[in-house]
Amino acid sequence: MQDKKLLKVLGGESVFPPPLWMMRQAGRYLPEYRAMREKAGSFLDLCYDPDFAVEVTLQPIRRFGFDAAILFSDILVVPHALGRDLRFVEGEGPRLTPIEVSEIGRLDEAGNFHAHLAPVYETVRRLRAELPEETALIGFCGAPWTVATYMIAGRGTPDQAPSRLFGFREPEALAALLSKLAKVSADYLIRQIDAGADAVQIFDSWAGVLDEASFEAWCVKPVAEIARRVREKHPATPIIGFPRGAGSLYAGYRKSTGVTALGLDWSVPLSQARALQADGAVQGNLDPLRLVAGGRALDEGVDAILETLGGGPLVFNLGHGITPECPIENVERMVRRVRRGSAIA
Numbered sequence: 001m002q003d004k005k006l007l008k009v010l011g012g013e014s015v016f017p018p019p020l021w022m023m024r025q026a027g028r029y030l031p032e033y034r035a036m037r038e039k040a041g042s043f044l045d046l047c048y049d050p051d052f053a054v055e056v057t058l059q060p061i062r063r064f065g066f067d068a069a070i071l072f073s074d075i076l077v078v079p080h081a082l083g084r085d086l087r088f089v090e091g092e093g094p095r096l097t098p099i100e101v102s103e104i105g106r107l108d109e110a111g112n113f114h115a116h117l118a119p120v121y122e123t124v125r126r127l128r129a130e131l132p133e134e135t136a137l138i139g140f141c142g143a144p145w146t147v148a149t150y151m152i153a154g155r156g157t158p159d160q161a162p163s164r165l166f167g168f169r170e171p172e173a174l175a176a177l178l179s180k181l182a183k184v185s186a187d188y189l190i191r192q193i194d195a196g197a198d199a200v201q202i203f204d205s206w207a208g209v210l211d212e213a214s215f216e217a218w219c220v221k222p223v224a225e226i227a228r229r230v231r232e233k234h235p236a237t238p239i240i241g242f243p244r245g246a247g248s249l250y251a252g253y254r255k256s257t258g259v260t261a262l263g264l265d266w267s268v269p270l271s272q273a274r275a276l277q278a279d280g281a282v283q284g285n286l287d288p289l290r291l292v293a294g295g296r297a298l299d300e301g302v303d304a305i306l307e308t309l310g311g312g313p314l315v316f317n318l319g320h321g322i323t324p325e326c327p328i329e330n331v332e333r334m335v336r337r338v339r340r341g342s343a344i345a
């Protein structure tokens with residue numbers, strides 16, 4: 001018997017009020033996160049410290065009783081584990097040394113990948129033991145394209161121009177990099193599931209900057225490879241795909257990648273989201289700035305999602321991560337409104 005609401009919905013059941021969690025739910029909008037973050041070391045050290053990572057993963061569960069916890073880590077621990085250098089600069093974001101074509105074939109020469117990530121697996125094991133039975137634990141990785149954009153540019157950019165150009169000029173090199181990332185990311189997810197993750201999410205945050213052919217080659221194909229490999233080992237574990245900004249290309253994504261559920265960004269029209277529910281669960285898709293604004297903007301956003309999608313398999317979430325300036329009381333208001341299922345009651 002499955003008593004985790006999130007897993008029921010990911011399995012295709014309609015549950016109302018829907019299960020609820022938030023992308024980036026452990027983070028800087030929480031005073032208890034900021035307090036711990038201040039005494040501890042660098043962000044990256046925290047990702048590799050199971051005591052810290054377990055504690056901050058649990059913080060939003062204690063406060064809001066979400067239906068799912070998401071492992072506290074970052075998508076960029078994967079290139080780090082492959083031997084790329086990585087730093088997080090306060091107030092700016094990640095910095096890596098841009099990878100050269102000649103280095104792609106030599107990634108993880110030391111074969112140190114899983115040893116490097118052992119603290120993450122330890123965090124997952126401890127979390128599964130500590131979380132309430134009804135709370136699902138979500139593991140995650142970045143999709144190969146999104147991770148590659150940071151490896152190639154060495155930082156975040158507004159439109160991933162360096163990586164798009166790299167792919168057009170050096171198609172074999174990008175294909176080799178994506179294929180390597182797909183393989184190790186699948187292994188990484190398999191280990192998280194072995195350690196106790198109930199579901200996994202693949203974040204393709206930069207899927208929306210690509211033309212149709214590149215989306216197919218650089219987003220769909222590597223994610224399909226991850227899903228295939230994970231399924232081979234763990235056929236029953238749901239996989240949530242989040243190709244942010246995919247627009248009309250969301251339509252074929254579940255089928256072409258084999259993911260179980262679709263994470264929707266806030267630009268996906270609810271009528272399109274409703275149509276996507278015909279093939280399985282959808283997750284999303286409140287604009288995080290409605291949550292920052294609160295009041296009517298928030299209530300109307302929540303109600304529209306519940307009204308349009310609440311009759312089918314829905315995981316209520318934001319359309320991207322919660323922002324650090326978001327007031328806690330607005331999160332409380334959202335949780336109350338979703339739990340009340342106001343739109344249908």
Ligand code: CP3
Pocket residue numbers: 022023024025026027028037043070071072073074075076088092093094140142146156203205321
């Ligand atoms: O969702 C969660 O609560 C789980 C933890 C999580 C983090 N990052 C923690 C984090 C997850 C799932 C991620 C995913 C991630 N990381 C993505 C994909 C999703 C998305 O947001 O698009 C990407 C692109 C990254 C890379 C990354 N990490 C960037 C660009 C930054 C800097 C920008 C920022 O928001 O600070 C990070 C830092 C980061 N990752 C923080 C947290 C809590 C903030 C670090 C801090 O506390 O100083």
